[in-house]
Amino acid sequence: MNSLAQIIITVGGVATACLTVFGIFKSVAGHLSSAKERARLQAERNIAQDKDIERLKEENQLICYGLSAALDGLEQLGANHSVPVAKNKLQKYLNKQAHR
Structure with missing residues (x-):
């Protein structure tokens, strides 16, 4: 009996x-x-964020070019108060960003 208990x-x-x-x-x-x-979900989020960032960069570039054109037009129409200052600052910023 003892060995059976031991086996159990x-x-x-x-x-x-x-x-x-x-x-x-x-x-x-x-x-x-x-x-x-x-990790897979994070990689998917990173890809989506990279696409969004690229789209925003393109949009900002278009906005800056439009603003530059508007400031140039205002300057040509004779708006000389702060327009030339803003235009110069924008040009410096765009040049700095282009060489980054």
Whole structure:
């Protein structure tokens, strides 16, 4: 009877150990899968943000060129108060950005 109890205890211990190892393995696999998914989502967000930034840069470039043309037209019409100052600052800014 004593050896049967010992066998049952041993089998129970082995089964518990196996289930524990399986649980740990499953947990680690789930964590790695989750980390890969988070990395993939972050990469997708980065690509979308890069596209948005590029679109905004193009839009800002067009706005600056339009503003430059408007300031040039105002200067040609004789608006000399702060128009030449603003036009010069804008030209300096655009030149600085072009050489960046």
